[in-house]
Amino acid sequence: xxxxxxxxxxxGSRLSGLFLGxxxxxxxxxxxxxxxxxxxxxxxxxxxVVAALGLGACATPSKSGQLTVAVIPMGTTDExxxxxxxxxxxxGRKLGVEIIWQGPIRxxxxxxxxxxxxxxxxxxxxxxxxxxxxxxxxxxxxxxxRRQGVPTVIIDSDLQSDKFVSFVATDNVKGGAMAADHLxxxxxxxxxxxxxxxxxxxxxxxxxxxxxxxxLKKYPGLEVVSSNQHAGATAESAYKASENLLAxxxxxxxxxxxxxxxxxxxxxxxxxxxxxQDGELAGKIHFIGFDSSKKLLEAVAHSQVDAxxxxxxxxxxxxxxxxxVDHLHKKPIAARVDVPATLVTKENLNEPAIQELVAxxxxxxxxxxx
Numbered sequence: 001x002x003x004x005x006x007x008x009x010x011x012g013s014r015l016s017g018l019f020l021g022x023x024x025x026x027x028x029x030x031x032x033x034x035x036x037x038x039x040x041x042x043x044x045x046x047x048x049v050v051a052a053l054g055l056g057a058c059a060t061p062s063k064s065g066q067l068t069v070a071v072i073p074m075g076t077t078d079e080x081x082x083x084x085x086x087x088x089x090x091x092g093r094k095l096g097v098e099i100i101w102q103g104p105i106r107x108x109x110x111x112x113x114x115x116x117x118x119x120x121x122x123x124x125x126x127x128x129x130x131x132x133x134x135x136x137x138x139x140x141x142x143x144x145x146r147r148q149g150v151p152t153v154i155i156d157s158d159l160q161s162d163k164f165v166s167f168v169a170t171d172n173v174k175g176g177a178m179a180a181d182h183l184x185x186x187x188x189x190x191x192x193x194x195x196x197x198x199x200x201x202x203x204x205x206x207x208x209x210x211x212x213x214x215x216l217k218k219y220p221g222l223e224v225v226s227s228n229q230h231a232g233a234t235a236e237s238a239y240k241a242s243e244n245l246l247a248x249x250x251x252x253x254x255x256x257x258x259x260x261x262x263x264x265x266x267x268x269x270x271x272x273x274x275x276x277q278d279g280e281l282a283g284k285i286h287f288i289g290f291d292s293s294k295k296l297l298e299a300v301a302h303s304q305v306d307a308x309x310x311x312x313x314x315x316x317x318x319x320x321x322x323x324x325v326d327h328l329h330k331k332p333i334a335a336r337v338d339v340p341a342t343l344v345t346k347e348n349l350n351e352p353a354i355q356e357l358v359a360x361x362x363x364x365x366x367x368x369x370x
Contacts, residue, residue, distance in 0.1 A: 067097040067126040067328055069321055072116055074131040074157065074202075075107035078266050079293040080313050084156070086365040087317030088129070094318075095325050100125065107267075108199055108233035110137040117141040121148055127328055129320040130164075131156040135203035139163075151327055155320040156313075157204035165327050168320045168337040170311045172204050175341040176211025176264065179288045179309050180219075182343060183260045186286045186306055190221035191259030196238070196245060196272055197230045198265050208264040208290055208309075225249060225258055231268035238263075238271020246275055256285055266291040269308070273299050292344065292358045300346055308344045310358060314365075315339050 071088040073081045085101055092099035100120070104112035113133045118141060120128065128145055130152055132138035139161045142152045152164040159167075183193065195212060198205035209227075216222050229245050231238035249257035261276075263269040269289030273296065276282040282304040289296055290309045299305040316339050326333050348354050362368075 067325060068100060068124075069097050069127055069129060069324055070100045070102070070120045070125045071129045071317065071321065072113065072120075072131065073101075073103035074113070074133050076103050076105055078107070078291075080266050080291050080311075082362060083313035083360065084131070084317040086360065086362055087314030088321055089366055090314065091318040091321035091325075095322060097126075097321070097325055099321070103131075104133065106233050107133060107202075110134050114138065114141050117145070121145055121150060125150060127324045128152045129317070129324055130154055130159075132159045132203070134201045135160050135206075136201065151324065153320050153324040153327070155316050157202060158207070159203070166323045166333050166335055166337060168316055168323060168339065169204065170316070170339050170341045172207035173211035173214075175290065175309045175311070176208035176213075176262075177215035178341060178343055179208075179262050179290065179307070180212045180215035182307050183262060183286060183288050184216070184219045184222060187222065187260055189219045192223050192225045192249075192257065193260045193262070194226040194229075194245060194249060194258045195224070195262045195264070196242060196268050197227070198263075198268050199230060199233055205264040205290075212262050212264070222260075231263065231271055233267070235267040235270045235274075238268045239274045240271075242268075242272040242275035243278075246279055246281070256281055258285060260286040260288070262288050262290075264290045266293050266296065269296055269305070273305060277304065294359075297344075297349065297358055300344065300349055303346060306345065310342050310344045312339050312342075312357060314360065 069092070073084050075081050081103070088099050088101060102116050104116070106112070110133050114137065117128065117130070117138070121144060127150060130138065130142065132154065135158055138159055142159060142161055143163045145152050146163045154164045154167045156169050158169070193216065195209060197209050213224065213227060216224060226245060226249060229241055231241045246256070251257045261272060263272045266289070269291070270293060272287065272289070273282065276285060276287065282299070287305050288307045288309070289305055292308050292310050296305060296308060300308060319337055319339065323333050323337060342354070342357060344354055344358060
């Protein structure tokens with residue numbers, strides 16, 4: 001199974017293959033619009049088309065009859081996406097399909113993710129499992145895939161389209177409400193609350209934020225003092241945004257001016273944690289994050305983070321691949337597959353089921369040497 005290349009292997013260098021694949025696409029598009037290319041007298045154009053089509057032929061999976069599934073994450077650096085990778089690899093092994101794993105480095109790089117999808121379509125895959133960076137920007141590539149007979153399963157974050165075959169994810173509205181209810185319990189229903197949003201246009205975190213703020217309406221004693229600040233796509237940008245938010249809320253006598261904070265994903269939560277630690281406020285302000293990492297879990301153990309709403313990224317990826325494979329085998333599938341979230345606290349952190357969820361042996365799961 002290959003998980004380190006965006007494109008299937010074929011004769012010739014990887015770079016020349018990518019060039020010819022892109023050339024094929026451009027040539028065929030031009031052929032539909034330009035009379036001189038359509039003419040049989042244009043031997044150059046014909047040669048280009050033949051080369052392009054020949055490249056498409058070498059996109060056939062290396063094993064006869066084996067399905068090739070492209071798994072395209074939102075990002076590749078966060079711990080969350082590494083677990084998604086592990087889940088996809090596990091599904092590939094269990095189901096006997098080839099997994100191609102490729103995605104943008106940054107979670108906000110729409111252009112890079114669109115390029116990955118388009119290149120895979122040029123080269124040829126059986127189907128796509130996609131966690132879209134943006135709920136609008138990836139509509140076109142998914143619709144292109146459908147027109148070419150390549151089905152897409154969306155995972156993790158919704159897409160504003162009806163051209164995919166299934167959506168596998170946590171109910172993010174419920175996850176945000178879970179965070180709000182727990183924070184309300186910690187504050188006994190009274191206090192000032194702030195939310196540091198993620199980035200605009202990300203459906204999963206948009207839904208968590210909406211679920212959090214909507215659930216807070218049940219608690220009249222809780223006042224939302226900030227809900228319009230965004231963390232950005234990285235932990236570093238989240239750190240700077242958190243510092244600015246905390247400084248803005250600080251009262252004239254130097255008090256924090258906020259009793260509880262919610263961050264809707266791993267990078268925003270880690271940025272806020274750093275800002276709280278640097279401001280000597282960690283453990284003094286109730287803090288709930290979403291998703292996990294080693295440092296966030298350490299903060300839970302040391303009472304600097306009260307709770308994390310944790311998804312099961314490996315299960316989301318596994319079910320995404322399995323759902324796509326069922327569809328390709330003409331089996332009935334659900335339009336929506338819900339993978340519940342879990343509230344992780346200091347009290348349950350060391351339970352075996354929680355440890356299996358938040359601290360799996362990634363090297364073993366990915367087949368890497370220790």
